[in-house]
Amino acid sequence: xxxxxxxxxxxxxxxxxxxxxxxxxxxxxxxxxxxxxxxxxxxxxxxxxxxxxxxxxxxxxxxxxxxxxxxxxxxxxxxxxxxxxxxxxxxxxxxxxxxxxxxxxxxxxxxxxxxxxxxxxxxxxxxxxxxxxxxxxxxxxxxxxxxxxxxxxxxxxxxxxxxxxxxxxxxxxxxxxxxxxxxxxxxxxxxxxxxxxxxxxxxxxxxxxxxxxxxxxxxxxxxxxxxxxxxxxxxxxxxxxxxxxxxxxxxxxxxxxxxxxxxxxxxxxxxxxxxxxxxxxxxxxxxxxxxxxxxxxxxxxxxxxxxxxxxxxxxxxxxxxxxxxxxxxxxxxxxxxxxxxxxxxxxxxxxxxxxxxxxxxxxxxxxxxxxxxxxxxxxxxxxxxxxxxxxxxxxxxxxxxxxxxxxxxxxxxxxxxxxxxxxxxxxxxxxxxxxxxxxxxxxxxxxxxxxxxxxxxxxxxxxxxxxxxxxxxxxxxxxxxxxxxxxxxxxxxxxxxxxxxxxxxxxxxxxxxx
Numbered sequence: 001x002x003x004x005x006x007x008x009x010x011x012x013x014x015x016x017x018x019x020x021x022x023x024x025x026x027x028x029x030x031x032x033x034x035x036x037x038x039x040x041x042x043x044x045x046x047x048x049x050x051x052x053x054x055x056x057x058x059x060x061x062x063x064x065x066x067x068x069x070x071x072x073x074x075x076x077x078x079x080x081x082x083x084x085x086x087x088x089x090x091x092x093x094x095x096x097x098x099x100x101x102x103x104x105x106x107x108x109x110x111x112x113x114x115x116x117x118x119x120x121x122x123x124x125x126x127x128x129x130x131x132x133x134x135x136x137x138x139x140x141x142x143x144x145x146x147x148x149x150x151x152x153x154x155x156x157x158x159x160x161x162x163x164x165x166x167x168x169x170x171x172x173x174x175x176x177x178x179x180x181x182x183x184x185x186x187x188x189x190x191x192x193x194x195x196x197x198x199x200x201x202x203x204x205x206x207x208x209x210x211x212x213x214x215x216x217x218x219x220x221x222x223x224x225x226x227x228x229x230x231x232x233x234x235x236x237x238x239x240x241x242x243x244x245x246x247x248x249x250x251x252x253x254x255x256x257x258x259x260x261x262x263x264x265x266x267x268x269x270x271x272x273x274x275x276x277x278x279x280x281x282x283x284x285x286x287x288x289x290x291x292x293x294x295x296x297x298x299x300x301x302x303x304x305x306x307x308x309x310x311x312x313x314x315x316x317x318x319x320x321x322x323x324x325x326x327x328x329x330x331x332x333x334x335x336x337x338x339x340x341x342x343x344x345x346x347x348x349x350x351x352x353x354x355x356x357x358x359x360x361x362x363x364x365x366x367x368x369x370x371x372x373x374x375x376x377x378x379x380x381x382x383x384x385x386x387x388x389x390x391x392x393x394x395x396x397x398x399x400x401x402x403x404x405x406x407x408x409x410x411x412x413x414x415x416x417x418x419x420x421x422x423x424x425x426x427x428x429x430x431x432x433x434x435x436x437x438x439x440x441x442x443x444x445x446x447x448x449x450x451x452x453x454x455x456x457x458x459x460x461x462x463x464x465x466x467x468x469x470x471x472x473x474x475x476x477x478x479x480x481x482x483x484x485x486x487x488x489x490x491x492x493x494x495x496x497x498x499x500x501x502x503x504x505x506x507x508x509x510x511x512x513x514x
Contacts, residue, residue, distance in 0.1 A: 023067060030063055030073045030080065031056075037084060044088040047125070055087060058094035062103050072105045079109035086112045090257055091125055106215070111265050113226075114257055116237040119244070122257065128249040129197075131190040134236045136163065140180030152188050152196050166231035168207040185239035189247050199243040209238045226265075252403075371409025379404070380414045384421050393422045394450035419454075426458050430465055431499045437473065439466040465497050472504055480511060 034056055041052045063070050073080040083103055087093075092100040092114065100118035104111055114122075120132045133152075137144055141157035157179065165174025167182060182203060189197040210216050215225035227234050241258045367377035387396050400406060400414050426445065433442040442462045449455045472488075472495065479488040485508055492508075495501040 023070070026067075026070050026074055027060075027063055030070055030077075031060055033073075033077055033080070034059060034084060037081060040085055041088045044085050045091075047091045050088060050091060050093070052088075055084075055094055058096070059084065059103060062094065066105070069103065069105045069110065072108060073110050076109055079111070083110045083112040086257070086260065090114065090118070090122060090253065092118045092121060106265060109264065112260075113265060114261060116233060116240050119237065119240050119254065119257070122254045123240075123244055126249065126253055127192065128244070128247055128254075129189045129191050132240070133188040133190075134185060134239055135188075136185055136232065136235065137183045138163070138177075138179035138181065139183055140178065146186075146198075146200070149198050150196060152198060153186055155186075163232060166227075166235065168203055168210060185235060187239050187243045189243075191247070197247055199246060201239040201242055205242060206235055206238055209242065210234075252399075369409075369413055371407065372413050373407075373410065376404075376406055376410045377413075380410070380417055383414065384417050387418055388421055388425060391425075391445075391448050392450070393418055393454075394452050422449075422454065426461075430462060430497075433462075434465065434469055434497065434500045435503060437469065439469070442466075465500070468495060468497060469500055472500065476504065476507065479508075485512065 038052050041055075045052075063073065080103075087101060090101065090112070094101055094103065098117075099115055100121055101115065102113045104113045106113075116134065120134075123129055123132060135155060137155070138157070140161075141155065143154055143156040145154040147153055161179045162177035163179055163182070164177025166172070167174050167176075184203050185201045185206070187199050187201065189199075191197055210227050213225065213227060216222060216227050218225075222228055241262070244254060244258075365374040366372065367374045369377060372380075383396060387393050397415055397418055400411055404414075406414060426442075429442045429445040433439040439462065442465075443459075446455060446458045446462055449458065472491065475488045475491055479485045488504075488508065492501060492504055495504065
């Protein structure tokens with residue numbers, strides 16, 4: 001009797017086919033989820049050239065080539081959704097030829113990893129500067145002569161010479177390259193007016209950034225840290241992140257991406273008021289929504305001609321009156337800042353004529369809220385609506401003063417409206433949880449909020465209502481079985497949540513009637 005292994009080969013072939021089928025199913029599942037994000041992607045997209053279909057092709061190619069990434073996208077779909085929508089908000093592309101951004105697995109999440117080339121593109125797209133040059137400086141470079149902050153340094157070196165291993169501290173191990181010891185990085189910004197603005201980042205600065213990187217602090221997983229796998233690219237990236245905030249201009253998008261990379265990409269310094277990864281895309285979209293809302297009334301509300309900052313130089317306008325004090329938030333007309341902006345709605349104390357009246361052309365339409373202009377009233381309503389959709393309340397409240405030309409009364413009103421909206425949403429979610437006996441609804445809402453005092457208080461309140469609901473549910477079940485409702489009705493008097501109390505009263509009445 002002879003032995004044949006045909007059966008074993010057939011078994012192995014069946015297992016291989018089954019494995020291939022499983023991979024295909026997983027990729028298709030992730031792809032279908034990605035295709036449902038079309039409308040959100042289009043709303044979050046910063047530039048018309050960003051195509052949802054085109055980015056889907058690139059994303060699917062990445063997923064097809066990484067079973068590990070596919071698995072994380074399945075087990076943590078929210079992180080995949082966040083990363084993909086973050087791509088739309090950033091204005092970058094997954095096109096591998098452009099090397100701007102990548103979808104990568106990190107700490108059981110899908111992360112949008114933005115390269116230093118991507119950060120440069122964001123800075124130039126936002127109008128912060130025309131161009132950026134970041135260069136490494138080594139001890140053996142032929143010439144390196146700094147020319148101050150306003151001129152590009154004189155730097156001559158062999159670009160093909162080896163750099164060796166990255167050595168930032170005395171504990172780092174590695175070999176030196178032909179260019180010798182690493183000294184630092186300079187970042188040369190070419191501003192819009194043609195001037196140069198140069199910043200220098202030392203080895204100590206880079207070592208400090210690496211030391212607080214979460215991926216670097218995990219010694220057992222340090223080999224997987226981007227500081228280990230792509231050390232010199234991380235040096236350039238870190239130098240850019242440390243200096244881009246020093247140049248003048250509005251940098252909300254790039255700042256949000258840098259916070260995201262530092263906190264959830266585990267690349268460096270964490271923000272003290274970081275945004276949960278589940279809300280990162282919403283935060284990015286909200287920053288841009290805030291800017292869009294600020295521009296919605298640009299045609300009806302001329303630009304305020306106040307003290308301007310252009311590339312760091314203050315240009316004073318002598319014909320602009322000083323702002324009114326917040327102690328007088330009554331209806332006040334605006335004084336024209338110049339002949340070109342006659343109706344600019346600057347909150348200033350107008351000069352009265354002999355009769356004590358104001359010229360008709362200086363009257364600013366006011367809302368029913370004291371001190372709040374009609375245009376600002378409408379704008380605040382839009383901000384509240386957007387905040388309800390994105391849950392970016394913390395960001396909106398923090399940026400009210402800087403992102404909008406609101407007076408003190410309008411700032412206070414906007415903050416009240418946003419805080420009230422947030423409380424109302426939480427109350428609605430808790431009521432839904434009580435009636436459906438499912439506190440996953442309320443807890444999911446709380447988890448999507450940015451970390452802060454409100455989130456901590458909300459989590460505590462939801463927990464107390466959940467405990468109260470569970471306790472009353474047990475008593476209600478016992479009452480139904482025994483037919484005795486005395487204990488339940490007695491406990492009902494101590495119930496704090498109004499919705500729970502009303503629901504139990506109705507249930508008890510129905511049960512007794514039956």
